[in-house]
Amino acid sequence: ALVLFHHVTLLSAAFCSSRIAAALSMASTASSGEQRNTSTVTSRPQEKQEAKPSVSHIFDTLEYGPAPEAPNVVYAWLDDHKREFGHFINNQWVKPEGRKTYETTSPATGEKLASTIQGNSEDVDVAVKAARKAFDSWSKLPGHVRARHLYSIARHVQKHARLLAVLESMDNGKPIRESRDCDIPLVARHLYHHAGWAQLMDTEMKEWAPIGVVAAIVPWNFPLMLLAWKVCPALAMGNTVVLKPATYTRLSALLFAEICAEAGLPPGVFNVVTGDGQFGSTLANHSDVDKVGFTGSTEIGQTLRRSTAGSGKKLSLELGGKSPVVVYNTADLDAVVEGVVDAIFFNQGQVCSAGSRLLVQEDIHDQLVAKIKERMTHLRVGNNLDKSTDIGAIVDPSQKRSIDKYVQIARQEGAEVYQECACIPSDGCFYPPTLITKVQPVSTCVQEEIFGPVLTVLPFRTSKEAIALANNTNYGLASSVWTENINVALETAISIKAGSCWINCHNVFDAAAGFGGYRESGFGRDGGKEGLFEYVKPIWQTRPRPLVNEQLLKSFGNVVSPRPLNPAHNEIQVYEPSVEMNSIAAPSIDRTLKMYIGGVQCRPDAPYARPVLSPGGKTIGQVSEGNRKDIRDAVEAAHQAAPGWGKRAAHNRAQIVYYIAENLELRRGEVAQRIVAMTGRSLDDCLKEVDLSIQRLFYWGAYADKYGGVVQETTLYGCTVRINEPMGVVGIACPDDYPLLSFVSLFSPAVIRGNTIVIIPSEVHPLSASDLYQVFDTSDLPGGVVNIITGCRDHLSKYLAEHQDVNAMWYFGSAEGSKFVEHASAFNVKRTWVNYGLSRDWTDPQQGQGEEFLYHSIQAKNIWLPMGDIFAN
Numbered sequence: 001a002l003v004l005f006h007h008v009t010l011l012s013a014a015f016c017s018s019r020i021a022a023a024l025s026m027a028s029t030a031s032s033g034e035q036r037n038t039s040t041v042t043s044r045p046q047e048k049q050e051a052k053p054s055v056s057h058i059f060d061t062l063e064y065g066p067a068p069e070a071p072n073v074v075y076a077w078l079d080d081h082k083r084e085f086g087h088f089i090n091n092q093w094v095k096p097e098g099r100k101t102y103e104t105t106s107p108a109t110g111e112k113l114a115s116t117i118q119g120n121s122e123d124v125d126v127a128v129k130a131a132r133k134a135f136d137s138w139s140k141l142p143g144h145v146r147a148r149h150l151y152s153i154a155r156h157v158q159k160h161a162r163l164l165a166v167l168e169s170m171d172n173g174k175p176i177r178e179s180r181d182c183d184i185p186l187v188a189r190h191l192y193h194h195a196g197w198a199q200l201m202d203t204e205m206k207e208w209a210p211i212g213v214v215a216a217i218v219p220w221n222f223p224l225m226l227l228a229w230k231v232c233p234a235l236a237m238g239n240t241v242v243l244k245p246a247t248y249t250r251l252s253a254l255l256f257a258e259i260c261a262e263a264g265l266p267p268g269v270f271n272v273v274t275g276d277g278q279f280g281s282t283l284a285n286h287s288d289v290d291k292v293g294f295t296g297s298t299e300i301g302q303t304l305r306r307s308t309a310g311s312g313k314k315l316s317l318e319l320g321g322k323s324p325v326v327v328y329n330t331a332d333l334d335a336v337v338e339g340v341v342d343a344i345f346f347n348q349g350q351v352c353s354a355g356s357r358l359l360v361q362e363d364i365h366d367q368l369v370a371k372i373k374e375r376m377t378h379l380r381v382g383n384n385l386d387k388s389t390d391i392g393a394i395v396d397p398s399q400k401r402s403i404d405k406y407v408q409i410a411r412q413e414g415a416e417v418y419q420e421c422a423c424i425p426s427d428g429c430f431y432p433p434t435l436i437t438k439v440q441p442v443s444t445c446v447q448e449e450i451f452g453p454v455l456t457v458l459p460f461r462t463s464k465e466a467i468a469l470a471n472n473t474n475y476g477l478a479s480s481v482w483t484e485n486i487n488v489a490l491e492t493a494i495s496i497k498a499g500s501c502w503i504n505c506h507n508v509f510d511a512a513a514g515f516g517g518y519r520e521s522g523f524g525r526d527g528g529k530e531g532l533f534e535y536v537k538p539i540w541q542t543r544p545r546p547l548v549n550e551q552l553l554k555s556f557g558n559v560v561s562p563r564p565l566n567p568a569h570n571e572i573q574v575y576e577p578s579v580e581m582n583s584i585a586a587p588s589i590d591r592t593l594k595m596y597i598g599g600v601q602c603r604p605d606a607p608y609a610r611p612v613l614s615p616g617g618k619t620i621g622q623v624s625e626g627n628r629k630d631i632r633d634a635v636e637a638a639h640q641a642a643p644g645w646g647k648r649a650a651h652n653r654a655q656i657v658y659y660i661a662e663n664l665e666l667r668r669g670e671v672a673q674r675i676v677a678m679t680g681r682s683l684d685d686c687l688k689e690v691d692l693s694i695q696r697l698f699y700w701g702a703y704a705d706k707y708g709g710v711v712q713e714t715t716l717y718g719c720t721v722r723i724n725e726p727m728g729v730v731g732i733a734c735p736d737d738y739p740l741l742s743f744v745s746l747f748s749p750a751v752i753r754g755n756t757i758v759i760i761p762s763e764v765h766p767l768s769a770s771d772l773y774q775v776f777d778t779s780d781l782p783g784g785v786v787n788i789i790t791g792c793r794d795h796l797s798k799y800l801a802e803h804q805d806v807n808a809m810w811y812f813g814s815a816e817g818s819k820f821v822e823h824a825s826a827f828n829v830k831r832t833w834v835n836y837g838l839s840r841d842w843t844d845p846q847q848g849q850g851e852e853f854l855y856h857s858i859q860a861k862n863i864w865l866p867m868g869d870i871f872a873n
Helices: 002-015 018-039 055-060 072-080 121-138 143-159 161-172 176-204 223-236 251-262 277-284 298-308 333-349 362-376 397-412 463-470 486-495 528-535 550-554 628-647 650-666 668-679 683-703 739-752 772-777 793-802 815-827 851-857
Strands: 087-089 092-094 101-105 112-117 208-210 213-217 240-244 270-272 291-295 314-318 324-327 357-361 416-419 434-437 454-460 478-482 500-503 536-538 579-581 584-586 595-597 600-602 609-613 619-624 709-712 718-726 729-733 756-760 786-788 808-811 831-834 858-866
Touching: 072 161, 087 121, 087 251, 112 251, 121 213, 121 240, 121 270, 121 277, 143 161, 143 176, 143 223, 143 251, 161 176, 161 223, 161 251, 176 223, 176 528, 208 528, 213 223, 213 277, 223 240, 223 251, 223 291, 223 528, 240 277, 251 270, 277 298, 291 298, 291 528, 298 314, 298 815, 324 333, 324 463, 333 362, 333 454, 333 478, 357 362, 357 463, 362 434, 362 454, 397 416, 397 434, 397 454, 454 463, 463 486, 478 486, 486 500, 486 858, 528 536, 528 858, 550 815, 595 628, 628 718, 628 729, 628 756, 628 786, 628 793, 650 668, 650 683, 650 739, 650 772, 668 683, 668 739, 683 739, 729 739, 729 793, 739 756, 739 851, 756 793, 772 786, 793 808, 793 815, 808 815, 815 831, 851 858
Parallel strands: 213 240, 213 291, 240 270, 291 314, 324 357, 324 478, 357 454, 434 454, 478 500, 500 858, 729 756, 729 808, 756 786, 808 831
Antiparallel strands: 087 092, 087 270, 101 112, 208 536, 416 434, 579 584, 595 600, 595 786, 609 619, 709 718, 718 858
16 A cells, blocks of 8 residues: 555656646657658658657656645744744743743754744743642543543644644654644544543543643654643643743744634643753753653653652653564565655654664565665655655754764764665755665664664564564664564564554554653653553542652662671560470571572572561561672572563463462461561451451452453554553562561562562561562462562662663652662663652552552553455555
């Protein structure tokens, strides 16, 4: 279908050319004239005439005629505002005095479009205060009323679709066909889709509540579409928004704000402020912002993670990518060629999900590369307002220089660079489509995100090698698989660690399916029900505003190894009471509990033990003191167990969790007595904790095969399947409250969803966790699925948070520890769940179980499977 569309477009454009029409007419006249001259020949010598082009020759050399989109409607809108724009706050234009300005220009022509202002912290204060005031009423509106507002905005976007499309192309440089046929329709689609979620919030999201004021920061590659991805779910869930558009592309966001006001959106619900990159950080770090939603580079995302650490703000990051396009020898190569064009040359390759790494099975490598090279010669680079243009302008000269720098590095590293197209202007910010071959998996152009129309090619032999190459990246945003073998397609798609995987297509988006990444491509999703969770909090929870002691933060994780207890201060009591042997009292044999790593009890790396004290100061036991090397060993064991555990049938995982509950109940009294000794609580209360732990194991066992994913109802003709995949290796630091129940409440949801874990039990009351060693051993739990390291919670959490091979970190401790974990997680962009030093009631089902735990245990992957062989038309 893509090939057919291309040729139809080519022919249509050609026939629009007056030059071709004239040539055809001339050829026809010449042909008939020659026939007439032949019938009236005389004895006069014939004059030599130039050969006239034949019809077949003309068709072989068809040229495109110009098909420009008129910019008059954009000029009129700009002129209405005298080409000078301020912030849009409270449904009003705000132009503070004394602000610097930024000149917005067209990347294609260099034409100045308008001046916008560079905001400062005072402007952020004004916008956030407006949003906070509006939140009080907006969040209390019935979902139906919010749905009506979103529906009205969608209708107004459609009414102004041409203005939005032309402005987007002029401001960004992308071809008008893309903004008209992709971007603007998707904006409307998101508005309609999320109007539905606003209507259904009371039933579908009844355990969740709006967060508050959302700071949305969007990039320049899809200024309006990515705005909608943030704003729509935020407004649907009852939040208010302050949006900061990218420096290069501000105009469509300001126009959208004006359209929202025209559609009747209440003042303060959606506000737009403009400024430079530092201005975006000022907005994100504002004390009254409750949530930051960011799309942009991984480096800026890491900076935002560090700057918001410990603040209590919710954060979602959609970052960079280096997406693989895996082509098997069973693929339709002509379709692949068009798919590659869409994957890497769409929006000039300035797409975070661009298919920039082409992995081709060895026996078809040369054939496919030749086809792509031929296709590149027909690509038209040029005027972005011409509907015949395939590739528009790069957004800014600095980005063009960055792209070319990577291409030159590829040449220096010995790669072959092929650059060809049908035409490219000599002026303007344009870059030719580029194909780089003879590269290595470690080549700079293969590993680094170039963010331009640059495609690298690597061969592979087997499916396993293809998957290994696809996953050989720090990113994990998107991928595509090309084959006519559905079994190979699905297994490859599931094996690639990326948030989206397209089968025999690429860069397909819809509001009903979430988009977002794994690893350094960020966390959180835009779109679908999975995207709603980024803009809500548990209904029982208030916005955390922790007070962090910076002095304590500096010494976080420092620990001094345990020493012998001073009898003057601690009453010594061995772990077990003394025994009587032949009427002689004898001490029990010393028992110092070991670590639990890889399914076996292991001695700690350092020969240290930590005494466990009763509330009265008596020593009631000893546990091993873990350190950095113990964490290393546990993470390695978890990774070894992860592939097998993740691929186990969900029913099997459920049976193991039920078996754990069964074996725990057999030791109910013994375990309860241990809790009594550690906490000093009554036996009845401790028995209740054991019973609640068993009940919670049953609760999570029930969810083992009931949260695997859904079929998404997208606009694709085909099937879009969301799979809730495990995070991977999860580090967990447990609180001291309810030492058994909190331990069970945290490890169970992670394990039933296919994760493997390294868990630190209560620092003060660790014996409840050690009581589970033998329970796990007798419950068929595979070694390495649960690894238990005892010791100082903060010391061990420090190394878990800093470990680059830990995929997520859950921390329930101090405010200082929460800040440290979030800050340290930025290095490899791991997902975190922290308590900011606030306790929760683990006995309350609303706080100790529920969808919040599942949300943190999974990452959504959407697999797109188009159809069309039978009913293609």
